[in-house]
Amino acid sequence: MRGESVAELWVVLQEYEGLPPEYNQEVLAEAQEVVEHYPAGRLQLCAVQLRAPLPDLTEKSLEENFRTIRPERLYVLEHRGLAQYTTEGYVAALSWLIREREPALIVTSATANGQDWVPRLAAQLGLPLVARCLSFRLEQEALLSLRALYGGRAYVQTRMRLPRLPALVTFVPGTRGIPPATHPPRGRPPEVITYRPPLGTETFSQRLRSLAVEAPAAEEVELEAAEKIVAGGRGLGREGFAELATFARLLGAAVGASRVATDRGWVEPERQIGATGKSVSPRLYIACGISGAAQHTSGIREAQTIVAINPDRNAPIFALADLGLLGDAREVLRRAAELLQEETVGT
Ligand SMILES: Cc1cc2nc3c(=O)[nH]c(=O)nc-3n(C[C@H](O)[C@H](O)[C@H](O)COP(=O)(O)OP(=O)(O)OC[C@H]3O[C@@H](n4cnc5c(N)ncnc54)[C@H](O)[C@@H]3O)c2cc1C
Numbered sequence: 616m617r618g619e620s621v622a623e624l625w626v627v628l629q630e631y632e633g634l635p636p637e638y639n640q641e642v643l644a645e646a647q648e649v650v651e652h653y654p655a656g657r658l659q660l661c662a663v664q665l666r667a668p669l670p671d672l673t674e675k676s677l678e679e680n681f682r683t684i685r686p687e688r689l690y691v692l693e694h695r696g697l698a699q700y701t702t703e704g705y706v707a708a709l710s711w712l713i714r715e716r717e718p719a720l721i722v723t724s725a726t727a728n729g730q731d732w733v734p735r736l737a738a739q740l741g742l743p744l745v746a747r748c749l750s751f752r753l754e755q756e757a758l759l760s761l762r763a764l765y766g767g768r769a770y771v772q773t774r775m776r777l778p779r780l781p782a783l784v785t786f787v788p789g790t791r792g793i794p795p796a797t798h799p800p801r802g803r804p805p806e807v808i809t810y811r812p813p814l815g816t817e818t819f820s821q822r823l824r825s826l827a828v829e830a831p832a833a834e835e836v837e838l839e840a841a842e843k844i845v846a847g848g849r850g851l852g853r854e855g856f857a858e859l860a861t862f863a864r865l866l867g868a869a870v871g872a873s874r875v876a877t878d879r880g881w882v883e884p885e886r887q888i889g890a891t892g893k894s895v896s897p898r899l900y901i902a903c904g905i906s907g908a909a910q911h912t913s914g915i916r917e918a919q920t921i922v923a924i925n926p927d928r929n930a931p932i933f934a935l936a937d938l939g940l941l942g943d944a945r946e947v948l949r950r951a952a953e954l955l956q957e958e959t960v961g962t
Contacts, residue, residue, distance in 0.1 A: 622719035624650060624753070625690075625781075627663045627709070628680060629724055635680050636840075638724035638788045643684045645750065645786055646722055647801070652752050658719065662686040662805065665708055667698035677804065683794045685802035690716070691809040696819040703818055705732040710740060711812040718781045720753055725785035737783050743775060744783040749790050758782050789839035792896040792917030836869045838888065843899045844918075846871030846888060847944070848911075850904025850925060853881045855945045859903060862948045865955040871895065873905045889914040903944035907932025924948075 626646050628639045643662070650658045662680070677689075692708045709732075713721075723729045725747050737744035743758070745751065749770070751760040758775045775782070838844060845863040847856055847870075856876070863870050870886055877887040888895055889911040896917035903924045905911060912935055915921065923936035924944040933939045940947055 621656065622658050623661050623688075623716065624658055625661050625663050625718045625721045626686065627665075627721060627723040627729075629726055629728060630664075630666070636724070636726070637793045638726065639680060640683050640793050641788070641791045642722055642724050642786050643681070643686070644794045645791055647684045649720075649751065649753050658753065659688070660684070660686040660802075661688040661690060661718070663690045663692065663709070663712065663721075665692045665694075665697045665705060667695055668693045668811075677807075681800050681805065682796040683800055685800050686805050687802070689805040689807045691807060693809055693811050694814050696814060696816075699825050700728050701819060701825075702732050702735055703822075704814070706736045706739060707814050707818045708812045709736055711814070712810060713740065713781060715810070720758070720784065721781050722751075722784040722786055724788045726788060729785050733783050733785050742779060742781060742783055743777060744785075745773070745775060746785050747787050748784055749787055751784055751786070758784070760784070763787075787839075789894050789896055789917070792894075832864065838869055838871055838886065838893045838895050841869035841871075841895065841897050843868035843901075844871045844888075844895060844897045845869075845901045845903065845948075846873065846905060847876055847882070847903045848873035848905030849875040850906075851876070851944050852904070853879070855904065855948070856881050858945050858948045858952070862952045862955070865952055865959070868899070868901070869897075871900075873908075873911050902932050902936070903948060905932055906930050907935060 624646055626639070626642050629636055646660055650660050690712060692712060694708060696704050697708060723733060734744060734746070745758060745760045748760045748762055751758060756777055758777055759772065761770060761772050764771050843866060845859055845866065845868045847859045851859060860870055870882065871888045872882045872886045874887055874889060874892065876882050877884045887893065890913045891910065892914055894914045894917070898919045900915050900918035900920070901922045907930055921936045922938045922940070923932040924940045924942065924947050925932060926942055928941055
C-alpha cells in the first residue's frame, strides 16, 4: 500500500427514502474486521455519504448511521443532483472523491443500487472489482474474498493481486446479519468532512428519471430485506402454499421455502432459504412443515424469533424454535388468517 502512510477503507452508505438501511451496519462491521486484520494503525475505516445539501448533520443522523461501529471519518458528498439516487450522480461524485483522497478499498452492500453503480465506477476508472463477497480481507498487495458460485452450491476463495488501487467490493446483504446496536457504539464520534464536488448539470443527464418509488407487496419483498418471513416446506404440500401466501399477505410477511419446496416447483427458486439458498435475518421467522435440516437452518441463524409448526414433536426445528406449535400447518395457517382478518375488520 502507499509507502508508510495510513490507507483508507471506505464504506459507502446507502439510503432508502432518507432512512439508512440496516445493511450499512453489517458492511461497517465487516469492514471493521478487515481493519483489525490489517497491520495495526495502517488502515483507517471511513464512511461516505452522498446527499443533497442539508442543514448540518445532526447528532441523530450520526447516531442512526453508526449505531454499532463508528468510522474514524465521515465524508459527506453534497450536491443538489444527489437528492435521489442516479447511476451517473454516484459514479461522478465518487470518481471525484477517489481522485481527491485515493483510498485503498471501497465497499458497499450488494443491493440493487450497489450492484448498479459499483461496476460502472470500476469500468470508468479501470479499477479491480470483486462482486458479491460473503467476506473479504485486505493484505498489503492483495484482496482475499469468499464468494458463492452456481447459485450458492459451491464456495470459492480468491486472492486477487492489486496492481491498481482502490479496489471495489460489494458485500452480499444479510450474510453477517445486522449487528446489535451497542451503547455507546465502538470508536470515537467520526470527524465529519463535507465536500461539494464540482459536478455540472450534464452529469445528471436525465437519461434515467425517477418517477415514483413504490414499495412491493410484503410477500414480494426480497428475503434478505424482510422483517417477517413465513416459510413452507414439504409438510405443507403444494396446496398449502396458497394458504401460506394468504397468511403472509395479512401479516405483512415475505414468503420463504425449504429446498424441497423450491425443487418441486411449489414456489420460485429465489424463495429458497438455507446453505444453497438465501441467508435471512428477520425479526420473526415462521417455519411451516419444515423439519429443520442443518442445510436449511444455516440460513436462519440470524432470525430473532423463530416459530415452528409441525406435528412431529421430535422435528429438529423445535430445538431452535422460541415457540413451537404441534399440529397441521395448513390448519394453523387457515385459523391464524381468519383471526387476522377478523382483527382487520374489527378495527
Ligand atoms: C448440499 C445440500 C444443500 C442443501 N441446501 C439446502 C438449502 O439451502 N435449503 C434447504 O431448505 N434445504 C437444503 N438442502 C436440503 C436439506 O438437507 C433438507 O432435505 C431440506 O431442508 C428438507 O426440507 P423440508 O424441511 O421441507 O422437508 P422434510 O425434511 O421432509 O421435512 C418435512 C417436515 O414437515 C413435517 N410435516 C408433515 N406433515 C405436516 C403438516 N401437516 N404440517 C406441518 N408439518 C408437517 C414433518 O414432520 C417434517 O418435519 C440441501 C441439501 C444438500 C445435500
